Structure formats: structure tokens, C-alpha cells
Amino acid sequence: MATKTSRKHSLADAALIPLDWTEERSGLVGYTKWFLFRKVPHDISWAQTLGAASLTAFIVQATTGVFLAMYYKPDPSNAYSSIQNITEELTLGWLVRGMHKWGASVFIILMFLHMARVFLFGAYKYPRELNWILGALILVSGMAEGFTGYLLPWDNTAYWATVVGININATGPFVGPFLAQFLQGGLMIGPDTLPKFYALHMLVLPGAIMALIGLHLYLVVRLGVTSPPWSKTAAGRERGPEAGAREGLIREPATEGDSA
């Protein structure tokens, strides 16, 4: 019995000592706990997992995209054949490309479902308006990812769909023609268009989305998860002094009527 206890202790030490060491020097363990171990309303459901699902879909896109970028050649004479090489020749290339291609739609669909949940639950209301705006920016960036990524296979569908997409941009009043000229680097799609779309697709837009997701998650942790509109309990938390003149808990939609 005694030996079992001491072994347990030494096992716990083996796990805890590196954690304590890290925590003492960085505070990262505390931040991780702050991020992950949060209080949530007791009556949340699967509906509140759509945001995490969208995040997972984005991580899938980022991961598969990194490895596709190792084999894709973004110039007009090699792009199509390099995609064929990925799909037909390379081991598991068909799978990773398929995950990226179909995962793109999954990402967009999940973002829309997540947005519908937030809208229908009233989770965009005070104090979460800013997070709605950030989410809308993520959605727009995600759709820009879809637009720029669609050209990369460089087949006829990709080419003509992008011709139409760019020319839709060109019909915008005042700035439209300049936007189109920027996107294709000339009056029509040319040799510079594909690398430009590639750079936007794998550097600019993912960077923007990652930064926006970081802010989005920070606000989720700071403001907490909303309980559903039919909730009977006040799943709020005390307002800090930063809330200014407003009093009471940071309220959830269900308690708006009760406390008024």
C-alpha cells in the first residue's frame, strides 16, 4: 500500500514538475487553464459546438494546404500538371487534396451554421457585438479564400469561373475596374494572375483569418458562452469596472426580461 502511494506520488511528480517548471517561467499553464477550463451554462447543447467545428475545419484546411503547397507549382504552364501529379501519382495525394477541396465547402457551411446559431440564440447582443463583427470578417475572408483557391487547379472551370468572378468585381461602381485590374494584374487574366491568387490564398488571407480567429476566441473566453434563449437560469457573470455605468450581471438573453 505504501509503495503504491509513493509510486503514485512519483508519477504525479513526473507529470507536474515539468508543468510547474513551465508555469513558473511563462505562466502558460495558467493561461491554458483560463482558455480551456471555463464555466459554461448548464443547458448548452450541440448547437454551441458549431464554432469549434468551424475552427476544426479551418485547421484541416491550413494543415492540408501546407502540404499541398509543397507540391503545387503556381505558374500557368505547370499548375494543372502539378495538380494531376498530386492527385494521381503521390501517395495519399488524392486524399489530402480531397480533404482540402471538400473541406473548403465544409468550412464555409459550418461558418454559416455557426452564424445562424449565434443569430437565432441572440448571442450577438450586448456585450458580444464586436465578436459578431469579427465573425463576419472571418466569413468574408473565408469566402475570399474560396474565390482565390478556385483558380488554382487551372482547368477550364477554374479559369472561366474566375473570369466571371473578377468581372463581377469590375462592375462595382468607381473602384470596380481597379479592383479587377489589381486581381488579375492586367486587362485580362495573364501569367501574373495565378501566382497572385496563390499568394493571396496561402499567405495573406490565412494570416488574416488566423489573426481574426485569435481575437474572436479571446472575446469568446472573455465574455463566456451564451445560454440558449429558453434558459431559465442566469448564466451571467459579474460585471467588472470596465462595464462602466451599466449594472448587474453581464446578462444572457434568457434573463433580459427577468431583471428588467
Add this chain to the structure above:
Amino acid sequence: MGAGQLPAGGVRGGFLVDTGRARAVESRTGARDGENPRVNDEHDTHDLPGPSLWPIGFAIGVACVLIGLVISIPVLIVGAVVALVFGFLWVRDLFVSRPVTAAAAGLPDVAPVATEADLGDNVDRATFLSLATIGVSGLIGAGVTLPALGFGVLPSFMGEGVDTFDVDLGPISNFPEGQYVIATYLESPEQGEVSRRTAFIRNNGRTDDGVPSFTTIFSRCAHLGCPVQPNGPIDEEAKKDVNGVELRPVLAASFGCPCHGGLYDSEGNRMAGPPVRSLDRYEFSIKDGNLVLGRLFSVGTVQGVGASAKIMKYYKAYPGVHVDGIERWLYPIPTPGSTS
């Protein structure tokens, strides 16, 4: 502005030694507080600079720079000068009106207490240093960011990459009079397949003045740029390859777009569907008996047929962009490379 309201003797006889403080005495804030000299002993009172027109001028200058980048270099230079001058005035204004403690301390009934003055001085120095740090960091950041951003964006707005190449379609004898020929060619062999274009060419014989006349229609739809197809049988048997240019005669009385159903008549005028103008055309010339296609231009409408047609010619506009009618005011600035 308010220097005259201050008892000058007290100020000069006090502990004001450097020019920074001397300016402070003459500041608006100092003048306003002259009646109640102790009010600014509270160091946490926030003194905002007075209203100023400089930021507005600065903003106008920046706007001129941005517009100038698109339109013309002189506008850019004027804008840069305006922005610099007003920016300088603005910054000077901010620094001049900031310090306040010395103004109060300089009055006759206030004993010149050195510690208080030093404290005020220190706060100012700290503020100055942090502002300077932020300013210098901003300048360094701008020095890195602006060129990169300019390189990323500006080439598209300076008419780079919009070069069009003249294309030789071969002897005009290959174009039977009164019949359309589908000409498919590479505009630039160096750029490869991405520059493949299709034109619909019809030999109209000669105009009344005896000048050779060709109808030279560009295949891209005036709606959103899809490839328009001639509605009629293509004579594949008579297909010719002239120096890489593929020529296929076609019996076409109209053109249709497969994407969204745009329909054009034999002159390229819109008959039905979403297009906002007629099909674009090429300028053309005849060199050594060969038909040479030049730059593209956009067409409002075509009146008449063939050699006697009257063509409303405009600069090359993007598909979907109006070139005539009231809607053209939505697109006031032609994109670089489109004017001819």
C-alpha cells in the same frame, strides 16, 4: 495668441529658462487659465489641444496622394507637399500647446517652487520621449510597410502588365467576303496558352471610300467575359492554320454566350440577355496584304451593317461596365491601359 494677457515681468523673472517653457507660456491653455493660476497644479487634469484646422489639411493632403497615385503624378506631389506642411504644423501645434504647468507658475503671486517645476518638466520629458518613441517606430514601420504595400498594389494601377500585342492573322485572301471566320491565336507566344484569344472576323469588302473594311469582334461577352460562340455551323473542312493562327469559317447571323444567355446580332449588338453593351472590337490595319489586329476597344452600339456601319467607340472597358447612358457615370475613371 494670448501672450499679451500675461504679466510679462513675472514670467521673465521666474525660472523659465528654455524655449520649450517660453512657448508654453504663450500657449492658448496658459492664456485661458490666466485668471485662475492654480488650476493646473493638478497634474492629472487633461489638457486637450485647442481645435485646429491642420488635421483637416493633412487629411486632404493624404487623400490627394492616394488619388494622385491613381490619376497623375503632379496631383501626388501636390498632395505630398500639402500633407507634409499641414502635418508639420499639426505636430508643432500639439507640442506648443501641451505643457501647462509653467504658465501657472509664472504668475507673480506664485512662489517659484523648484520641485513642482521639476516635476512638471519630468512629466513633459516622459511624454515627449514616449511620443518620440511611438513616432520613430511608426516611421520605421511605415518605411518598411509602404514600399512593400506599394509594390503589391501599385503596378496594377500604373498600366503595367496591360500591354497588348499586335497580331498578324495572315493574308486577307483567307477571309471570304461577307462571311465570319473564327480566328484563334496566341496574343503573346511567350506568355503561352494563357494569352489565347478568339476573334470573329468578317471581310466587308470595301467602304464607299475604297478602304478595306473588316468587322473584328472580340469573343469575350460584354456581360461578364465568358467566351461568346457564333450561332451557326462551323465549316471544319475549310479549317486553316496560318502561322499558328487557326481560321475556321462559320455561317453566323448571331452570337450567343453559354454562361448567362447573352445574345448578339451579326454586328455584335445586344439583342437579349444581361450584356450592357455591344461586343468589343479590335482596331485593325492591313500590312503587306495581311490583316493585323491591334488594340481592343469597347462599343456602345453599332448602327448599320458591314462596311457602312457606324460604330460608337469607347475606351476598352471591363465586361459589365457601361460605356454609354447614365450608368457610365458609375465608372468615371478609365483604368490605365484601357485608353486608346
